[in-house]
Amino acid sequence: MRQAISASRDRRSDYLALALMYFAQGLPTGLAFDALPVLIRSGGHDVAMIGWVGLAFLPWALKFLWAGPIDNACRRWGIARVVYVSQGLLMLACLALMPFSPDSHLTAVLIGVVALNLICATQDIATNAYAVSRLQGEGAGPANAMQVAGFILGMLAGGGGLLMVYPHLGWSGLMLAIAVLMPLLYLPLLLRRDWHGEDPLTRADHHVRLRDLRQHRDLWCALGVAISFKFASTAVATLTKAWLIDRGLDVSQAGSLQVSNLLLMAAGGVLLGIPLVRRCGNRRAVLIAGALATLVLGMAWLLESTGVRDLRAYYLGFGVQGIFEGAFYVTIWALFMNWAAPERPGTDYTAMQCCESLTNMVGASVIGGLGQAFGYANAFVGAWLAGALAWLLIAVCLRRMHLQGEHG
Template sequence: MLQANSRPANATLILLASLYCAQGLPSGLLAHSLPVLLRQHGVDLALIGLLKLLALPWLLKVLWAPWVDRLASPRLGHHRGWILPLQMTVIAIVTGLALINPERLFDSHFLLLIGLLLLVNLAASTQDIATDGLAVRLLPERWRGLGNSLQVCGYKVGMLVSGSGLLLAMDTLGWYLSLALVAALLVLMTVPIWRFAERRELPFLPEQAEPAGPGLLLRHYRGLLMQPGMLFWLAVLLSFKLGDALGSPMIKPMLVDQGWSNTELGQLTLISSLVGIAGAFIGGLLYARIGALRALLGFGLLQAVGIAAMAQLVHAGGNSALVYSVALFEQAADGMSTVALFAVMMRQCRPEHEGADFTLQASVQLLLAGLVGASSGLLAKWLGYEALFVGAGVLGLLALPLVLLYFRRSQLAALVHAQ
């Protein structure tokens, strides 16, 4: 077993990075490449917009996550028994898409395309449950920030490769070879989990899991919510990313209104994404040094300052140096704060309940943030961009006292329990 201060082995870090990168590859294909390709082939905008509904498995996975925690393969191992078949399913689908003529796929075979994409999302979202559970078990407390850096960075790299990278490759390599390369990369990302001896290193302990059968869903999540301090932690989850959720959807529309072209926005997006990846990696390293409380408070403060600073750009869109400075700072702060939040989420996961416990927390965090993000355009129209960004920063600051209160109550509960 790893000690609390032991740095994970390089093989463990490579394993987790490969799994999260593998999840980012199909996500980038669905979110960035396919909408462009569909429109180029004349698919109606309304149908392209409805593709967002194919992401429903990511929202609904909380309903079957307890079964991923409970059911284990006696031959492949617990998490590995889920990850390998699901990743092979995604590889098979991407390979199949590479063999189909795109002219037919986007026309007469469009329903087939929809069905395959839904299956990809179902497989990838279920695999994410098992991957998160595996990450919680593999990473000691101090190094969970670094582990979540790999999660954020690996996923974003995968999305960049199959999003921007795939679109660039299409012009040179064409549909068939470009998708074949995505499938080949997925095969490469499967090698570490294929070689991982989970049954020996992380044996499944069914006596610590919920009994299977009717009522598993209710028993599982009731047990999590009854943990000491969980209600305060849920308040942190609901509030910590609200400021970012409110302000970030309006950054690009604001720049469009100030005359930024698609090329200029694309360059800004690419560079800021790379800076966000670097921020996530730095955040993970700092988490190991400064601990959970100071990481959440410090990175949360940077996040609030970053989104509020966008108000300085409302009348300064022509100053590209200022835009880049503020945008890159905001993205770095977002990466750092996300890593810290995910790392503390891992602390709340119970043994043999890791996948579903992490999934529920992630779903809670996204729920209110999604609703607030959906209202950002309306609020920007009513209040103006400047008031929106300042309000988003204030909202981010208001979450920090909740973080402090949660940790103080947790420390007090630990003292009482020790006595």
Template sequence: MTQAALSPVRVAAPYTLMLLTGLYIAQGIPYGFFTQALPVLLRDAGLSLKAISLTSLLFVPWTLKFVWGPFVDRVGAPRRWLLPLQLGSAAGAALLTQVDLQQGFAALFAAFFLFNLFASVQDVVTDALAVRLLDERQRGLANGVQVGAYRIGMVLGGGLLLYVYARFGWRPMFLSMSMLLLLCSLPAFWLRVPAARAEPLRITGRALVAGWWTRLRQPGVLGFIGLIAAYKFGDTMAASLIGPFMRDWGLQKEAIALIKGTVGSSAGLAGAAIGGWAAWRFGRRPALLVFGLAQTASIALYALAGLKLGGVGMVWAACIAEHALGGMATVALFTLMMDASDPDHAGTDYSLYACAIVLTQGAAAFVGGAVGDASGYVTSFVVATLASGVGCLLLVARLDRGAGPAALRTHWRR
């Protein structure tokens, strides 16, 4: 069957906003729990920083989600993907209420791994849908919605769920997660967008591999993947340490839930809104450069907090600054990634770039944990600050010289 020219697609703007907001909140809820709440719970149980860093293995499905890109691009309308995945994730959260935290972590980690597998495929579908629904002018603002909604999910998953656990226990926490995911799924029931490309239902493994391998070999793609990984390494290295750092600093779980999960992520939401407006108003290059360097400066505040300078106020300042400025930088980067994605291959292209970030998160978390165990938090935050600054300057300098996919050259200095 020949390719159907179905991209781009236009859907009513209010519904598009509601749909993407719900889907990205649904992605942020488990991510907020796994990256913010779970490390605190494991540190409270006595695990080392290096052992906690191994939870990054839970995100392996996210690093491999590009494998599903060609399948999502070729088979089935988005609604046929989203509803089973969303409802399956909600059911998975409900099943986790039956897991006993005191009986060991093996079964728990296996359940989390499957949960992330469902969420990673949902992410491919959602990102592909966003690329198809949004034009160039909308992407900066819409990526503010994307990152902002994701941050709201992180507030719920990392702050609210940790608070529920501290007050009511394990089972109410996962029951709350299940109900939140169901609520976020509602807009998908009314989705009526056709498949990006109409092809036979039977797609072979060889065709799938050929699909993403062909996209990976497009001129400039590999170099661009390396640049976005460098841009995010320092920030994600620092972010992986913040929960355990606050616990070891002497804060209680309820205080961490307030500072990191609620106030910090709310600052990230505000940062995402500002970042989306700036990417639309001033262009990609100024937003990436200014926000990337500002994000770098915010990481240095954690090193000062580790030296006990400024007391708990410095911890608050570091968390608010890192979330707000990190939200701005992330919006700018995601907008750039959408610019580099072909609408007819959006599930494959964007997931390749997103997988590079997830893989970077895993490597950065392990490096952060290893350096922290060996030399302490202060050294880790200093290394993260340097890595963040170098990565930001490297990405801007290389794109100035024409690196990356050809599509970026029409967007880079706008």
């Protein structure tokens, strides 16, 4: 009984650590993908300029190239030390961005935001190693709910939340606020006795190399799922930010709507994603949540084509979309957590995230130009159809994927 209680406490402690780490990574990510497109448009720049935000996806798409060395660094020095170094670099980068602003120094801001995401992407490798090495198996569903909820809440604070206070703080104030918040987030972990203790990774002698991914006989199926599942929703979400401004919303209203959407996405991951994984298993959960998320992906097209301008309809429509998208996200990453090999947790899991980020970068980069060339309605419906095709591809790939603990 005592061992069961201790294990339960340890698992809750792991969930807290994951939530804090993903929240910290979500702050600069929300700044790039949620706040910056609105600030670019409200600053008088063309809709096509929003496509440059896609460069911030580049570190997330390429982090598999240095995932092996970071995995090995976690084994040598411990995950906690790797995380602390990355947090210090994030704080310094935010302070360096204070003198610039998107209105007058857009190029410098874009370069700085890409650098912030480079640091976050590197820390994410260590976070992934922590999650897979400690919570693979039955803990995968709740762990990925903590990942989604923590990351979304971080994006909420760094995106919509910052937009709400932008008129009061300005760009310099926002950068200073993020820089101060970064070290404060890790105070709860400093109080944990086991945070600086021995990691499961430090007991392994295996030296991680990127080419070890080829040991997965179902690698191409896993890549198919990772590449396809987020492309359409990222394209729609990126274009929607400019669409809201052109619909007459100011920066604060757009930020409030994003806050609502992200909160509901986190709620969908926790309240719908976890039960789906537990009751239906990884594969069925992905199919069910993916079908629901794809169905409501056409919400932006529906609002645009019907000419609805009621703010309450925006909250309702995009809120429902967020709930099912959050559930889909949890089921997908629970699947990949149980797919990753225990001897290289950070690298396997990170490689799949890179595939997602690569398609996110493409989706965010091209959708602005498509929206300007063909109009919002055509761009939205095109992304919706792409999402339906992606679900069909996922259904085919799922049948051939092998998860840890399965036989045959």
